[in-house]
Amino acid sequence: MLNNNLSRQLARSLSHHPVSNPTIASHHHTLSPTRIYTTRAHLSTSQPLSLPLLDHLSRAKISKLSANMTFPSPFFDKLLAKHSEAMASGHLIYYGAETYLVQTGDNNEIHYHIRHVPALNKKPEPSKPIEAPKEFVEPQKRNPFLPCDEELLFSSSLLPNHNIVLNKFCVIPGHTLLTTKVFESQSEPLSLTDVEALFAIVQKFSPTKTLGFFNCGKLSGASQPHKHLQLIPLTEQEPPIQKFLSESLANQAHDTSLELTCLPYLHRVARLSSNNPNTAYNIYSQMLHELGDKAQHHNLTVFDGIMYLLPRSKEKFEASGDEFSINSLGAVHMVLARSSDQITRLKDQMGLGSQRPIPKSLWIGEWVGWSKSKV
Numbered sequence: 001m002l003n004n005n006l007s008r009q010l011a012r013s014l015s016h017h018p019v020s021n022p023t024i025a026s027h028h029h030t031l032s033p034t035r036i037y038t039t040r041a042h043l044s045t046s047q048p049l050s051l052p053l054l055d056h057l058s059r060a061k062i063s064k065l066s067a068n069m070t071f072p073s074p075f076f077d078k079l080l081a082k083h084s085e086a087m088a089s090g091h092l093i094y095y096g097a098e099t100y101l102v103q104t105g106d107n108n109e110i111h112y113h114i115r116h117v118p119a120l121n122k123k124p125e126p127s128k129p130i131e132a133p134k135e136f137v138e139p140q141k142r143n144p145f146l147p148c149d150e151e152l153l154f155s156s157s158l159l160p161n162h163n164i165v166l167n168k169f170c171v172i173p174g175h176t177l178l179t180t181k182v183f184e185s186q187s188e189p190l191s192l193t194d195v196e197a198l199f200a201i202v203q204k205f206s207p208t209k210t211l212g213f214f215n216c217g218k219l220s221g222a223s224q225p226h227k228h229l230q231l232i233p234l235t236e237q238e239p240p241i242q243k244f245l246s247e248s249l250a251n252q253a254h255d256t257s258l259e260l261t262c263l264p265y266l267h268r269v270a271r272l273s274s275n276n277p278n279t280a281y282n283i284y285s286q287m288l289h290e291l292g293d294k295a296q297h298h299n300l301t302v303f304d305g306i307m308y309l310l311p312r313s314k315e316k317f318e319a320s321g322d323e324f325s326i327n328s329l330g331a332v333h334m335v336l337a338r339s340s341d342q343i344t345r346l347k348d349q350m351g352l353g354s355q356r357p358i359p360k361s362l363w364i365g366e367w368v369g370w371s372k373s374k375v
Contacts, residue, residue: 075204076174078231082154083173084168091151094170100343101237101366104350110362111240114346115332117171144168145179145226156181157258158204162197165231171329171336172231176201187217190300192281198229198302199277209234209304213328217297219312221327230328238304240333245269245306253277257286265363266294266370268309272302275313276277283307294370300330308332310365319349326368333364 086092100114123205145165148156154164159178167175176373178197190198198212212231248260254273259266268287272280280302288295288307295311300341310331316323322345328337350362361367 067154073139073205073208076208079154079174079176083166083170086151089151091149092168092170094173096173099167099237101240102347102350105362109244111243111333112350112364113237114337114343115171115334116343117338121189143183143226144224145177145228146183148179159197159200161193162229164201165228172232172235174235176231178231180227180231186215186222186225186227187297188227189216190214190229190281192277194227194229195281195284196277197229198231199275199280201231202302205231205233205274209238211239211329211332212302214300215327216300217312219297219315220299221330222326223317232329234303237302241308242304242306242332245308246304249306255283257283257290263363263365264361264372265365266291266311266372266375267365270307272305272307280307284309294375299331301328301332303332310369312368313370314368316366317349320345326364330364330368335364 083092083094085088087094095118097118098116100116102112102114104110104112145163148163148165149168152166152168153174154166156163158164161181162178163181165177165179167177178194178195178201194214198214202210202212210231210233212229214229245260248262249258249269249271252258252271254271255269257270259268268290270283270287272283284300284307287307288298290300291309291311295309297312299310299312300307308331310328316325318324322342324330324335324342324346326335335346337346349367361371
C-alpha cells in the first residue's frame with residue numbers, strides 16, 4: 001500500500017484537471033471514460049477549439065485517484081510510489097493528460113484515442129541516427145540508459161538482463177521501460193531474453209492489465225537507439241484497436257500468425273493461448289519471417305492476449321501541415337498530441353474537420369505502414 005503522503009502526491013499528480021463523473025472500480029483499478037460517438041460527417045467548427053471544448057466532441061479525462069484507493073498488486077503499488085517520488089524531485093515529467101475517444105467509419109467501428117500529453121514538449125528530439133551505436137560508447141552521458149538515472153531506476157536486480165526504469169517523459173503514471181543492461185541496438189528485433197523480460201513484468205502487473213510494446217528501427221517512432229521495451233498499465237481504457245482485433249480473431253486458431261483480409265495494410269496478428277514467452281517469441285519470429293524486409297522497421301504490441309505487429313514504411317504522417325511521429329501506441333490508434341493545435345490537425349486527418357475531405361483510409365496502419373494495394 002502507498003503511505004498517505006505518497007498517495008496524496010500521486011493523487012495531486014493525476015488531478016491536474018478536474019473530472020466530471022468518473023467511473024472508478026476500486027478493486028480492479030479501472031477508469032472508464034465517457035464514450036464519444038461521431039460519424040464520418042464533418043463537424044461544425046463554428047466555435048474555436050480550446051482545451052475545454054473540442055467542437056462537438058466531449059472529453060474523457062484521467063480520473064483523480066483518491067488517497068485511500070487500493071492497488072491490486074504490490075509491484076504496481078511500489079511502481080506508482082516511485083513515480084510520485086521521481087516527479088516530486090523533478091526527475092520525472094508528468095503534467096497530467098487529457099484523452100479524447102473518437103469513433104468514426106461507416107458504422108463507428110474505427111476507434112482512436114487522442115491523448116494530449118504536454119510533457120512531450122519537454123522531450124528532446126533524437127539528434128543522432130538511430131542505427132549508430134558507436135556514439136553511445138563514449139561518452140556515456142549521451143545514453144540515458146547507461147548508466148540509468150538512479151531517481152528513475154526501479155530495479156536492477158529483478159531481471160537478469162534488463163533494468164526496470166520509469167519513463168522520464170511518461171504518458172501515464174506507471175509507464176515503464178525495460179532497458180538492456182549492456183548496449184544493444186533498438187534496430188535489432190527482440191530476442192527470447194527480451195520477450196521473457198516483458199512477460200515477467202506483465203505478470204508482476206497482474207491483475208492490472210498492461211500494454212507492452214517495442215519500437216524497432218528508426219521508422220518505428222523510437223526515440224532512443226539503446227534497446228528498450230515499454231509497458232503502460234491499462235487503467236483508463238483498452239487500446240482502441242483491441243475490440244476490432246478481438247472480434248476478428250474470435251474464430252481463429254490460437255498461437256498462429258495471421259493476416260486479416262479486412263485490414264488494408266500489411267500486418268500480422270495472433271491470439272495467444274497463454275503467457276508463455278517461448279510461444280510468444282516463436283510467433284513473433286514467424287511474423288518477421290513472413291513479412292521479410294518490409295518488417296525491418298516495425299511496431300510490436302502485446303495486450304489482452306493479442307500480439308499485433310505493424311511493419312513500417314515511414315515514421316511520420318502529415319496532417320494539415322504538421323508532422324506526427326507514430327510509435328507503437330499510435331499503431332494501436334492511441335495517438336499522442338503535444339498541443340490543442342495538434343488535436344485540431346488530427347481531427348482533420350480523421351475526416352472530422354470542415355477543412356478536409358474524408359480521408360481515403362481511416363487506419364493509421366495505412367498512413368505509416370505498407371498498403372496492400374501498393375505492395
